[in-house]
Amino acid sequence: MIRALHRWPGLLAAALLIVLTLSGAALSVFPAAERLTAPQAETGLSVATLAARIQTAYPGVEQIRRSPSGQITAYWFLDGTPGAAVIDPATGAGVGSADPNQVERWLTNLHRSLFLGDGGRIAMALGAAAMLILSVSGSVLVARRAGGWRRWFAPLRGPLSGRLHVEIARVAVLGLALSSMTALWMSASTFDLLPITSSAPAFPNDVSGETGISITSIELLGQTPVAELRDLNFPYPGDATDVFTLKTDQGTGYLDQGTGAALGWTDLTGWENVSETIYMLHTGQGAAFLGILLGLMALGVPVLGVTGVLVWLAGRRSRPRIPGNLPAAKAETILLVGSEGGSTWGFAATLHQALRAAGQTVHVGPMSDFDLAHHAKAQRFVILAATYGDGDAPETAKGFLDRLKALGTAPAAPIAVLGFGDRSYPEYCGYAQRVAEMAKTRGWNMLLPFDTIDRQSPQDFARWGRLLGQALGINLELVHQPIVPPTEMLTLVSRRDYGAEMQAPTAILRFALPRVTLWQKLTGQGFARFEAGDLLGIVPEGSAIPRLYSLASDRRDGFVEIVVKRQPSGLCSAQLTQLAPGDTAKGYIRRNPGFKPGKGRAPLILIGAGTGIGPLAGFIRGNKRHRPIHLFFGMRHPQNDFLYGQDLADWQTEGRLTRLDTAVSRAANPSYVQDTLRAEGTEVARLIRDGARIMVCGGRGMATGVTDALADILKPMGLTPQALRAEGRYVEDVY
Amino acid sequence: MKSLLATLALTTALTLPGLAMARPVTLTTTMNSYGGDGAYLALYVTDSSGAYVGSLWMAGGKSKYYEHLSDWYRATAGDTAQVNGITGASVGAGRTLEITLDLADALFDAGYTLHIDAAVEDMRDSPNEIAVPLTTDGAGTSVTGRRYIADFTYDM
Numbered sequence: 020m021i022r023a024l025h026r027w028p029g030l031l032a033a034a035l036l037i038v039l040t041l042s043g044a045a046l047s048v049f050p051a052a053e054r055l056t057a058p059q060a061e062t063g064l065s066v067a068t069l070a071a072r073i074q075t076a077y078p079g080v081e082q083i084r085r086s087p088s089g090q091i092t093a094y095w096f097l098d099g100t101p102g103a104a105v106i107d108p109a110t111g112a113g114v115g116s117a118d119p120n121q122v123e124r125w126l127t128n129l130h131r132s133l134f135l136g137d138g139g140r141i142a143m144a145l146g147a148a149a150m151l152i153l154s155v156s157g158s159v160l161v162a163r164r165a166g167g168w169r170r171w172f173a174p175l176r177g178p179l180s181g182r183l184h185v186e187i188a189r190v191a192v193l194g195l196a197l198s199s200m201t202a203l204w205m206s207a208s209t210f211d212l213l214p215i216t217s218s219a220p221a222f223p224n225d226v227s228g229e230t231g232i233s234i235t236s237i238e239l240l241g242q243t244p245v246a247e248l249r250d251l252n253f254p255y256p257g258d259a260t261d262v263f264t265l266k267t268d269q270g271t272g273y274l275d276q277g278t279g280a281a282l283g284w285t286d287l288t289g290w291e292n293v294s295e296t297i298y299m300l301h302t303g304q305g306a307a308f309l310g311i312l313l314g315l316m317a318l319g320v321p322v323l324g325v326t327g328v329l330v331w332l333a334g335r336r337s338r339p340r341i342p343g344n345l346p347a348a349k350a351e352t353i354l355l356v357g358s359e360g361g362s363t364w365g366f367a368a369t370l371h372q373a374l375r376a377a378g379q380t381v382h383v384g385p386m387s388d389f390d391l392a393h394h395a396k397a398q399r400f401v402i403l404a405a406t407y408g409d410g411d412a413p414e415t416a417k418g419f420l421d422r423l424k425a426l427g428t429a430p431a432a433p434i435a436v437l438g439f440g441d442r443s444y445p446e447y448c449g450y451a452q453r454v455a456e457m458a459k460t461r462g463w464n465m466l467l468p469f470d471t472i473d474r475q476s477p478q479d480f481a482r483w484g485r486l487l488g489q490a491l492g493i494n495l496e497l498v499h500q501p502i503v504p505p506t507e508m509l510t511l512v513s514r515r516d517y518g519a520e521m522q523a524p525t526a527i528l529r530f531a532l533p534r535v536t537l538w539q540k541l542t543g544q545g546f547a548r549f550e551a552g553d554l555l556g557i558v559p560e561g562s563a564i565p566r567l568y569s570l571a572s573d574r575r576d577g578f579v580e581i582v583v584k585r586q587p588s589g590l591c592s593a594q595l596t597q598l599a600p601g602d603t604a605k606g607y608i609r610r611n612p613g614f615k616p617g618k619g620r621a622p623l624i625l626i627g628a629g630t631g632i633g634p635l636a637g638f639i640r641g642n643k644r645h646r647p648i649h650l651f652f653g654m655r656h657p658q659n660d661f662l663y664g665q666d667l668a669d670w671q672t673e674g675r676l677t678r679l680d681t682a683v684s685r686a687a688n689p690s691y692v693q694d695t696l697r698a699e700g701t702e703v704a705r706l707i708r709d710g711a712r713i714m715v716c717g718g719r720g721m722a723t724g725v726t727d728a729l730a731d732i733l734k735p736m737g738l739t740p741q742a743l744r745a746e747g748r749y750v751e752d753v754y
Numbered sequence: 755m756k757s758l759l760a761t762l763a764l765t766t767a768l769t770l771p772g773l774a775m776a777r778p779v780t781l782t783t784t785m786n787s788y789g790g791d792g793a794y795l796a797l798y799v800t801d802s803s804g805a806y807v808g809s810l811w812m813a814g815g816k817s818k819y820y821e822h823l824s825d826w827y828r829a830t831a832g833d834t835a836q837v838n839g840i841t842g843a844s845v846g847a848g849r850t851l852e853i854t855l856d857l858a859d860a861l862f863d864a865g866y867t868l869h870i871d872a873a874v875e876d877m878r879d880s881p882n883e884i885a886v887p888l889t890t891d892g893a894g895t896s897v898t899g900r901r902y903i904a905d906f907t908y909d910m
Contacts (some may be wrong), residue, residue, distance in 0.1 A: 082878060094878035101901045103878055119790055119876045128791070136843075137815070209816055219821065222828045252824065255882065260804070264824075 021163075022414060025156040026331060032149035033324040039146050040320035042130040043198065047314025049123050050088055051307040057090030060108035060245040066265070067240035070251060072111025074234060077102065079256075085248040087305025092117045108245060140209065147202035150320075154196040161189050163411065174612060179544070180329040187319040187326075194316030201301035208294060219271045220283040228259050229277025237279035243267055339368040341383050343375055347393045350382035357386040357404035357416030357450065362475055362501070363439050367403050369499040373484065377493045385415035389422055391430055399466055400434040401487070402454055410449030420457060429463035435490070437483060438471040441613065442751055447471070466490050473753070475501050477564045500563045503556070506605040507533040507546060509579060511598045518660040521685070523584060525630060525660055526596050527571070530579040530604070546608055549574050551637025552616075552752070554609040555581050559591035566591040567609065569716060569752055571633035573641050579606075582633035582662060614714065614752045620646055622711040624703060626725055628653030628682075628692050629660070631717025634752060636663045638714070642675040649706060651699075653682040653692030653721065692717075693724035700732045707733065713743065716752040776856040779893075779910050781810070783851040783870065783884075786904035790874040792844030793902050794819055795851065796826035796837075799888070802865030806830065810868070811853050812837035814844040822873035825881035863889050872902045 060069065069091070073080050077095040083106075084092045091106040093113070104113025132139035165173040171189060175182045207213050234240060240251075240263075247267045254261035254276040262282060263274035272284035287295075303310015347353065352374055356367045367383050374381045380396075386404065394400075407413045412420065436458065438451025448471045455469035467490055472479040477499040488495030509530040518525040532546060539547040550573045556565040572580035585596040598604060616623055616638050625635040625648060632652055639648055650667070654660045661681075670676040682695040696703060707713075715725050729740045729749075743749035785793055794814030799807045806829035814820075817834050821827050830836045845851045870884035883899040884906050886892060897906045 096900070099900075101878070101880075121789070124791060124876070208818060211817055219827075219832075221831065252879075 021156050021159050025153060025160055028149040028152045028156075029324070029327050030331065032146055032153075033328060035142065035146040036150055036153075037321045037324050038133070039130065039143060039150070040317040042126050044314040044317040046123065046126050046130055047303050047310045047317070049120070050303040050305075050310045053086065053088040053090055054307040057086075057088050057105070058107040058109070058114060059089045060091070062246075064108060064245045065241050066243040066245055066248050066251060067235045067237060069108050069111070069245050069248075070234045070240060072108070073106055074111075076111040076113070077104075081253050083248070083251040085245065085250070087299065088307065089246075091245070140206065144203060144206035147199040147206065150195055150199040151203065154192050154199065157188050158192055161185055161192075163407070179542070180326040180333065184323060184326040184330055187322055191316035191319035191323070194313045195320065197300060198313050198317060201297045204294075204297045205301055213294075214290065220273065220285040223262060223273050223275075223282035226260055226262060226282065227275050227277040227280070229275075230254070230259050232275075232277055232279045237263070237274055239265065239272070239274060239279075239281050339365055341368050341371055344371065345380055345382045347382045347384060347388070348395050350380045350394075351396055351398040352379050352381045353394050353397045353400045354381060354383040355386040355389055355400060355402050355404075355419075356383060357402070357413045357419065357454075359405050359407045359413035359415075363403050363405045363413075365501065366439065366472070366475075366480060366499055369480070369497055370401070370403070370484070373495055373497050377488075377491075377495060379491075379493075386412075386419040387415055387417050389419055391426070394430075394432075397430065397432045399432050399491075400430075401466075402434065402436045402451070403439065404436065404448075404451040404454055405439040406446060406448055406450035410446040410453065412450055416450070416454075420453065423454070423457050423461060426461055429458070429461045431464075433464040433466035434458050435465065435467040435487065436469050438469070439475065440471060440473065442473045442753055447473075474567070476567075477501060478566075498564070501565075503558060503563065503565050504607045504609070505545070506556075506558055506607045508603045509533060509606045510603050511600050512578065513600055514598065517662055518584070518655070520659050521655055523655070523660065524596055525582065525584040525662065527580065527582050527633075527662065528595060528598065529572075530606075532574070532577060532579060546574070546579070549579075549608045549610075550615065551641060552614040552634040553611045555579060556607045556609050557591055557595065558605045558607075559594050562590055565607075567754075569611075569614075569631075569634040570608075571637040571640075573637060576637075576640065580633075580637070582630040582636075584630045611752070614716075614750055616646075616714065617712065620644075622647040622649065622677075622706045622709055624649050624651070624706055624711050624713045626651045626692060626696065626713065626715045626717075628717040628721045630662070631715075631721070631752075632662045634716050635714065636666065639667070639670050639676050642670075645674045647677045647706075648675070649678045649680070649702070649711075650676060651680050651682070651692050651695055653684065653695070653717070655683070655685045657681070657683060691724060692721060693728040696725060696728045697731065703729075703732050704736060707738070707743075708736070711748070713749045714752075715750070717754075719753050722751055722753045775860070776858050777910055778854055779857045779908055780852060780854045781868075781908050782906065783845065783903055784905040785845055785847055785849055785851075785902055786899075787848045788874060788877065788902050789847060790877045792846045792874075794823060794844050794873045795883075796820075796823040796869075796871040797853075798826055798829070798869055798871075799861065800829075800867050800869060804867075807866065809836045809840065810855060810857075811851075812841040813851055815841055819873065819875070822879045823871035823881065824873075824879055825869065826871045861888050868908070870899065870903065870906065872899065874902065 070083060073083060073093045077093055077097070079096040080093050081096060082094040091108055092103060093106050094103045103117035105115040105117055106112070107114045128134055131143060133142060162168045162171065165171060175185055247269065249268065250266040252264040254263060262276055265272050265274060270284060270286035273282040274280070275282055299305040300309065303313065354367050354371060356363055358364050371381050371383050386402065404416055405413045436451055436455040438448030440448040452469065459465065467486055470483050472483065480499050481497050484495045484497030511528060512531050513529045515527040516524065535545060535547045539545040549570060551570055553570045554567045555570050556567050558565045568581040568583060570580065571582060572578055583592050583595045586592045595604060614634065623646060625638065627635045635650060639650065642648055667676060667679055671679060680695045680699055682690045682692045684691055715722055726740050733739055740749055781797065783795065796812055797810040799810065801807050820832055866888045868886050868888055869882055872880040872883040878901060880901040883901060883903055884897055886897050893908055893910045895907060898904065899906065
C-alpha cells in the first residue's frame with residue numbers, strides 16, 4: 020500500500036517535479052544574492068532619517084520599500100516621469116536599478132504556473148501535493164527498509180540506483196516536505212482557500228487638513244528602526260486628505276501629513292504572521308541560508324526521479340515472464356513467491372520450468388494471493404520467500420502470515436519453505452523462517468525441512484532442488500542463471516599451492532589489477548574499489564553461472580587475491596586451480612558490506628578453516644594500525660595446507676597479528692577450530708568483554724561448531740551468539 | 755460583455771440595463787512596455803467630492819494582491835463584493851484591455867471622475883494611475899497614465 024503510494028505519484032509526477040524543483044533550486048539563489056549585494060542600513064537607523072535622506076535625493080518620492088533581504092527601494096516622480104532605484108541607506112541616493120530581474124521573473128512564473136495561468140498553478144499545486152505524499156511514503160519505506168526510524172542513516176546495500184535513491188532522499192526529505200507543505204499553503208492562499216483577512220486599519224476620516232510636516236518630525240517614524248520597515252507610502256501631492264501609510268513587521272498605521280500624529284494602527288493578525296513565516300520558509304526571502312539549503316535539497320529531486328524510475332524498471336525487468344503458468348485452480352504444485360527486488364521470481368521461474376519439464380502441473384503466484392479456496396487441486400505448496408529489512412514480509416508476501424494465522428485447519432497438502440537472504444544480515448531469512456515456524460505450529464505437514472539460499476547462490480538452489488526432487492520422486496536439476504554483472508579479464512600473476520599431498524589441491528591465486536576506467540574510478544564501480552571480505556565472482560568457461568570467492572586483498576594492496584580449493588567435480592575450481600601465471604579468468608566484484616572488520620580499535624577475533632582463511636588474511640595484511648587481532652585457524656596438516664603460514668608469522672612479528680591459534684584435524688590428537696576456541700575460552704571471553712568483534716569464514720559445518728562453542732563460552736557472561744549477531748559483533752561468511 | 759450586463763446592474767449602481775437611461779461605453783486601456791508581469795487594474799468612479807461611487811472593472815483575479823491597488827482598496831476596504839462578476843484577467847505589458855459597459859447617462863457631465871489604480875508584482879504601486887472626468891466632450895480623448903498605462907480612452 021505504502022509502496023503504491025510512493026510508486027504511482029512518483030511516476031506520474033516525475034517530469035512535473037523535475038521542472039518544479041530545478042526552477043525552485045535556481046530561484047533559491049536570488050534571495051542570497053540580494054542579501055549579499057544589497058547595501059544594508061546602519062544599525063539603529065530610523066525610518067525618519069532614511070526617508071529624509073531619500074527625500075533630499077529624490078524630492079518626489081512616493082514610496083519606500085524594504086525587502087526581507089534589507090534591500091531598500093524608492094519610487095518617485097520627477098517632472099511627471101516615474102523613477103525607481105535601489106537605495107544606499109547611508110546616503111539616500113540610488114545605487115542600482117529597481118527593475119525586476121527578468122530571469123527571476125521568468126523562473127518564478129515557470130515555478131508557480133508553468134506560464135499557464137490558473138491551470139498551471141493548480142498543476143504545480145498538485146505537483147507539490149505529490150511531493151508531500153512521496154516524502155511521507157518514502158520516509159516510511161526508508162524506515163521499514165532500515166529496520167526502524169532510529170536506524171534512519173543505517174548503511175545501505177543493494178544496487179547503485181536504489182542506494183542513491185535512498186541516500187539522497189533521507190537527507191533531502193525534510194527540505195522537500197517543508198517546501199511542499201509551504202507550497203500547498205501558498206497555493207491555498209492564492210486561491211482564497213484560507214481565512215486570511217488583511218489587518219489594515221480603516222482609513223482615517225478625520226485628518227488635520229494641514230500638509231508639509233518635515234518627515235524627521237514624525238515621532239513614530241523616528242522611533243521605527245529601518246530593520247522593521249516594510250513599506251512607507253507618502254501622501255499624494257496636493258491631496259490634503261491623504262496620509263502617510265507605514266507598514267512594519269508589527270503592523271500597519273496611518274500618519275497625518277500635517278501634524279505627524281498617528282491616526283490608527285493595527286497589528287498583524289496571527290494568520291498574517293503564519294502566512295508570512297510560511298512565505299519566508301518557501302522563498303528564502305528573509306532566510307537566505309535556509310533558502311539555499313532548501314534549493315540544494317530540491318536539486319536532489321531530479322536524481323531521485325531518475326533513480327526512482329530505474330528502480331521501478333529494474334523491478335519490472337527482474338520479474339520474469341513465466342510461460343505456461345497454469346491457473347491457481349488447475350495446478351497440483353503451487354509455488355508462492357515473496358519477493359522484494361524481484362530476484363526471487365527468477366528462482367521461481369527456474370523451478371517452475373524444471374517442474375513442468377518433469378511433467379508436473381504448476382502455478383506460480385505471489386504469496387499475497389494465497390487462498391486455500393483457490394487451490395482446489397493443490398497437492399503441495401512451495402514457498403519461496405525473501406526477507407525485507409529486519410525480518411519483515413517482502414512486497415509480494417504482504418498479509419500472508421495473517422492469512423496463515425487465520426487458517427482453521429492446515430491443508431492436507433504438505434508445504435516446503437525456502438528462504439532467500441544474505442547471511443551477512445542479522446535477520447538472515449528471518450521472514451521465511453517465521454513462515455515455516457507458523458506453518459509448523461498450525462500443524463501443516465512439511466514436505467521438506469526449512470532451507471535457505473544464501474546470496475542467490477545457484478549452487479544452494481540446485482542442492483535444494485535435488486532434495487525436492489527426492490521428496491517428489493522425480494529427478495529435478497535446477498539450473499538457475501542469475502544476471503551476471505559485466506566481467507573483466509583477470510590475468511594470473513602468481514600462485515602458491517598447498518594440499519596436493521592430501522588430494523585436496525588448494526591455491527592462493529593472485530591476479531593483476533585490471534584496468535579501471537575513469538567513470539568506474541569516479542563512481543567506485545567494478546575493480547575501482549574493493550576490500551578484503553568483498554567477493555570475486557568468477558564465470559567459468561562453459562557455464563553462465565558465476566561462483567563467488569571471498570577476496571583476500573584490498574584494492575590498495577595492488578592485486579586481486581583469492582584462495583581456491585579444488586572441489587571434486589567442480590567446474591570453476593578445476594579451471595582456476597589449473598591456471599598458470601599469464602592465464603586469464605573472467606571476474607567481477609560483488610560487494611559484501613556485512614563482512615568487514617569495521618573501523619575502531621576494538622579487538623578482532625577471526626575464526627576460519629581451510630580456504631576460509633582468505634578474507635581473514637586480507638584483514639590482517641591491512642591491519643597497519645596494529646589493532647589487536649586473535650586468529651583461530653583450522654587446517655588438516657601443517658606440512659600441507661597451512662595457508663599463509665609464512666605470511667602469518669611475518670605479520671605477527673610486524674604487529675599486525677597479535678596471536679595465532681591453530682587446530683590440526685589430521686594429527687595424532689585431531690582437533691578442530693571450535694575445539695581450540697573452547698580451549699582458549701577464558702581469553703575469548705576476555706576479548707568479548709573488551710568489545711571484540713567476531714568474524715567467521717569457512718564451511719557451514721565449521722560455522723555451526725563455532726556458534727555452539729561460542730554459546731558455551733558466552734553463557735557465563737549472560738550473552739548469546741544471537742545477541743552479538745544482533746549487535747553486528749558476530750558476522751559470518753559461510754559457504 | 756453583453757452577458758455581464760445583468761450582473762453589473764445588480765452589483766453597481768453605475769450600469770443600467772434600461773436602454774433609455776444608459777448608453778454603451780467602451781473603455782480602452784493600453785499598457786506600456788513596463789517590463790513586468792501582468793498588471794492589476796481597478797477601474798472605479800468617484801463623485802465630485804471625491805467619494806467612491808462604484809467599480810467598473812477589476813483586471814486581476816487574486817484578491818490577496820488587491821491591497822496594492824491602494825486608493826481603490828482604501829475606498830472599498832478591499833471588499834471583493836464590489837467587483838463580483840466584473841473581474842477579469844490581469845493585463846500584460848504592451849497589451850490592451852477593452853471593455854464595453856452600459857453606463858448610466860447620469861454619470862456624464864455631472865462631476866464624476868473615472869480612476870484607474872494599477873499595480874505590478876515586485877514593481878511600484880500606482881494608485882490613481884489615471885483620473886479622467888466623465889464628460890461627453892471628453893469621449894475619445896486619449897489620456898496617458900503615470901507609470902503603466904500608455905493610453906486610455908472611453909468612447910460612446
